[in-house]
Amino acid sequence: MNAKTKDKIATVVFYLITLIIVATLLGLLGVILTNGIQVIDWEFVTEGPGSILTGGGGVGPQLFNSFYLLILTMIITIPLGLGGGIYMAEYAKPSRMTQVLRTSIEVLSSLPSIVVGLFGLLVFVQYTGWGYSLAAGALALTVFNLPLMVRIVEQSLSAVPREQKEAALALGITHWQTILRVLLPAALPGIVTGTILAAGRVFGEAAALMFTAGMTTPMIDFTDWDPTSPFSPLNPFRPASTLAVHIWKTNAEGLAVDAQDIMAGSAALLVIAVLIFNLGARWLGRLIQTRLTSSSK
Amino acid sequence: MEAKENRERTDSLSESLKKPLPKILRAERRGRVLTYVSSWVLILILFSLIMFITSKGSSTFLDGEVQLANFFSTTWNPGEYQFGALSFILGSLIVSVCAALVSAPLGIGAAIFMTEIAPNWGRKILQPATEILVGIPSVVYGFIGLSVIVPFIRENVGGLGFGLLAGIIVLSIMILPTIVSVSVDTLQAVPNHIRQGSIALGATRWQTISRLLIRTSLPGLMTGVVLGMARAFGEALAVQMVIGNAPNLPFQLLEPMSTLTSVITLNMGNTVQGSAYQDVLWSMALVLLLMTLLFIVLIRWMTKRSDLSS
Numbered sequence: 001m002n003a004k005t006k007d008k009i010a011t012v013v014f015y016l017i018t019l020i021i022v023a024t025l026l027g028l029l030g031v032i033l034t035n036g037i038q039v040i041d042w043e044f045v046t047e048g049p050g051s052i053l054t055g056g057g058g059v060g061p062q063l064f065n066s067f068y069l070l071i072l073t074m075i076i077t078i079p080l081g082l083g084g085g086i087y088m089a090e091y092a093k094p095s096r097m098t099q100v101l102r103t104s105i106e107v108l109s110s111l112p113s114i115v116v117g118l119f120g121l122l123v124f125v126q127y128t129g130w131g132y133s134l135a136a137g138a139l140a141l142t143v144f145n146l147p148l149m150v151r152i153v154e155q156s157l158s159a160v161p162r163e164q165k166e167a168a169l170a171l172g173i174t175h176w177q178t179i180l181r182v183l184l185p186a187a188l189p190g191i192v193t194g195t196i197l198a199a200g201r202v203f204g205e206a207a208a209l210m211f212t213a214g215m216t217t218p219m220i221d222f223t224d225w226d227p228t229s230p231f232s233p234l235n236p237f238r239p240a241s242t243l244a245v246h247i248w249k250t251n252a253e254g255l256a257v258d259a260q261d262i263m264a265g266s267a268a269l270l271v272i273a274v275l276i277f278n279l280g281a282r283w284l285g286r287l288i289q290t291r292l293t294s295s296s297k
Numbered sequence: 298m299e300a301k302e303n304r305e306r307t308d309s310l311s312e313s314l315k316k317p318l319p320k321i322l323r324a325e326r327r328g329r330v331l332t333y334v335s336s337w338v339l340i341l342i343l344f345s346l347i348m349f350i351t352s353k354g355s356s357t358f359l360d361g362e363v364q365l366a367n368f369f370s371t372t373w374n375p376g377e378y379q380f381g382a383l384s385f386i387l388g389s390l391i392v393s394v395c396a397a398l399v400s401a402p403l404g405i406g407a408a409i410f411m412t413e414i415a416p417n418w419g420r421k422i423l424q425p426a427t428e429i430l431v432g433i434p435s436v437v438y439g440f441i442g443l444s445v446i447v448p449f450i451r452e453n454v455g456g457l458g459f460g461l462l463a464g465i466i467v468l469s470i471m472i473l474p475t476i477v478s479v480s481v482d483t484l485q486a487v488p489n490h491i492r493q494g495s496i497a498l499g500a501t502r503w504q505t506i507s508r509l510l511i512r513t514s515l516p517g518l519m520t521g522v523v524l525g526m527a528r529a530f531g532e533a534l535a536v537q538m539v540i541g542n543a544p545n546l547p548f549q550l551l552e553p554m555s556t557l558t559s560v561i562t563l564n565m566g567n568t569v570q571g572s573a574y575q576d577v578l579w580s581m582a583l584v585l586l587l588m589t590l591l592f593i594v595l596i597r598w599m600t601k602r603s604d605l606s607s
Contacts, residue, residue, distance in 0.1 A: 003500075003503075006501070007501035007503040009503075010506070011502070011503070013406070014406055014410045015410070015414075017402075017403055017406035017407055017410065018406075018407055018410045018419065018422070020403065021407055021423065021426060022422060022426055025429060025430060028441060031441060031444075032437065032441065079335070080335045080338055081335075082335075083332045084335045084336045084338070084339055086328075087332035087333060088336065090332075100340060101339065101340060104339050104344075105339060106593065107593055108339065108343050108346075110524075110592070111346070111531070111586070111589055112531020112558065113533070114531065114533040114561060114562060114582075115531070118565070118579075119345075119346045119349055119350060121565075122349050122353060123345070123349060143342055143346070146338075146342070150339065174321055174324075176327075176329065177324070177325075179328065180328070197432075200432050201432070203434075204434025204435070204436070206434065206435065206436050206534055207435070207533040207558075207562065210562065210566065215566065244434050244436045245436075247436045247439075247440060248436050248534050248538070251439070251440070251443065251538055263444075264440075264444070267441075270436075270437055271437055274433060274434065275429070275432075278428065278429065
């Protein structure tokens with residue numbers, strides 16, 4: 001076989017590989033969405049789970065828990081991530097401590113989420129005495145999400161042109177003021193995009209939550225918005241199963257008559273949410289970019 | 298008299314102008330401390346995580362509750378005090394190595410397509426495709442495996458459907474994006490003059506790819522594959538949903554089996570705290586942690602090699 005024929009065959013193979021991957025993705029999304037759409041209606045999104053014997057009901061509380069847990073996690077992660085990222089990009093000198101920090105970030109971000117969940121079980125659930133709770137779940141998710149957040153902030157800050165920083169310093173303002181007034185605004189589009197993408201990851205996470213936020217949702221009363229009341233949806237010390245955990249538990253228990261429908265509907269909701277996060281992140285990043293640059297005159 | 302007063306005033310003014318405002322200095326220091334503290338939080342989290350899991354996982358053996366020989370055997374029968382986890386360790390290893398073997402040619406091929414064959418439209422299709430694949434939660438992969446792949450295997454290949462093969466298929470899709478993105482970065486780092494030199498010598502595109510590009514970027518490509526393998530090794534829920542969860546040795550493609558993660562996720566919630574059974578699960582978590590650390594060391598070593606060769 002001469003070289004030209006081989007080249008043609010190889011090219012065809014590469015096209016095939018691409019085709020396989022794209023077809024797999026489209027097939028995946030197709031199956032999830034077509035199976036799920038049949039199940040999803042207003043009742044499924046708002047109502048609580050029905051009886052396991054008769055089926056029916058929905059995943060309203062689980063959906064709420066997913067969003068609430070995401071917000072709680074972000075309240076802890078964003079300030080810490082900004083601090084860590086600023087330190088890495090601006091203050092860290094090439095020293096031993098920086099090296100330890102960099103390795104820690106790398107190791108933390110490659111830990112399996114189930115290990116993070118077990119750590120959460122030991123420390124945030126058992127040691128603190130909170131039991132399975134939203135707070136424990138949020139802290140476990142912070143452990144899982146923080147290294148990613150630090151990396152996003154560091155990369156966005158490092159991508160700001162050097163001249164902007166030098167100009168600011170030359171005007172006589174201090175380093176910290178330069179960071180707050182010049183570097184952070186310039187890095188904002190990147191930080192926002194990265195944060196929303198990270199949020200999408202948190203939204204679908206289950207392994208870190210099974211043993212921290214728990215796998216059940218007790219009766220909650222959606223008219224009671226006092227965070228200290230045990231029936232309030234806002235109480236951070238109540239157990240809460242998220243949408244992703246709910247899918248896993250429905251399958252593992254296999255008790256509900258309509259388990260297949262519950263899983264299909266929840267999976268479609270999760271995927272739709274992730275797609276919205278994905279598109280929204282890009283759109284918002286671009287919007288901030290144009291607001292900051294062109295319309296600032 | 299007035300001249301003297303004036304001079305005093307300008308003197309004190311110039312003195313205070315020489316020093317920056319204390320308010321600004323305080324803000325400067327506060328900012329520095331804040332960022333310093335948040336990075337220490339990271340280190341603290343990692344070290345306490347390693348410490349807690351290690352002490353909890355090793356106490357099973359240190360207390361003499363379960364012998365190491367018992368743990369590293371293949372007989373799993375908690376009711377009879379048989380806690381052999383070896384088949385789960387092997388199960389985790391085999392399923393992740395096989396998934397990486399399936400995923401590597403596809404992922405590297407896609408990366409070559411994106412960088413060498415159709416850099417414009419190929420990238421426009423594959424980049425978002427891999428990003429969406431990363432974003433899909435692992436339980437959703439598990440659900441797809443359960444409702445599509447498992448029935449497909451049962452009807453067309455044989456067996457129950459649950460087992461090693463289903464696990465490999467699900468995991469290989471999950472780790473594909475990791476391999477693609479690392480491979481794309483590596484291939485893009487190969488200097489253009491290598492490609493141009495090869496084409497100028499009359500080599501075809503495939504010759505350039507197979508004899509130059511793949512060879513020069515091999516350490517980087519392998520790093521991507523190992524990263525994917527590490528991800529597969531730690532993946533819990535998707536695997537648990539399709540693997541079958543029987544304590545068998547993982548040598549039959551169509552037989553149900555178990556991995557470290559699947560055993561932990563299934564049983565941690567419904568074993569009694571402090572019982573030997575649950576302590577053994579903690580020891581498995583320790584094995585999982587140690588293997589992850591080993592993967593990280595391996596990846597670091599390989600990245601160093603790829604930095605040297607480029």
